[in-house]
Amino acid sequence: MPTIKVDETRCKGCELCAAACARKCITMSTTFSATGYYPAVCCAPDRCTGCGLCYQVCPDLAITVFKEEKK
Numbered sequence: 001m002p003t004i005k006v007d008e009t010r011c012k013g014c015e016l017c018a019a020a021c022a023r024k025c026i027t028m029s030t031t032f033s034a035t036g037y038y039p040a041v042c043c044a045p046d047r048c049t050g051c052g053l054c055y056q057v058c059p060d061l062a063i064t065v066f067k068e069e070k071k
């Protein structure tokens with residue numbers, strides 16, 4: 001099953017990834033990251049298709065897309 005991982009140390013909370021995800025898999029955290037932003041989180045990994053759009057729009061290279069489930 002595809003999934004994504006957000007690197008909170010790079011994310012600046014711009015929300016571009018959440019807007020880009022047609023499957024509405026991404027939302028913003030309600031708690032600050034260590035760098036002082038509300039980072040993106042994957043809220044519905046079961047809906048992720050691994051399309052990579054979120055990765056492509058992220059200006060901070062904070063998202064990694066995994067095509068297969070991590071062991």
Ligand code: SF4
Pocket residue numbers: 003004020021022023024025026047048049050051052053054055065
């Ligand atoms: S890989 Fe595609 S479906 Fe999955 S979270 Fe990113 S934009 Fe959404």
Ligand code: SF4
Pocket residue numbers: 006010011012013014015016017018039040057058059060061062063
């Ligand atoms: S596009 Fe990148 S920097 Fe912006 S909220 Fe998403 S993960 Fe964070």
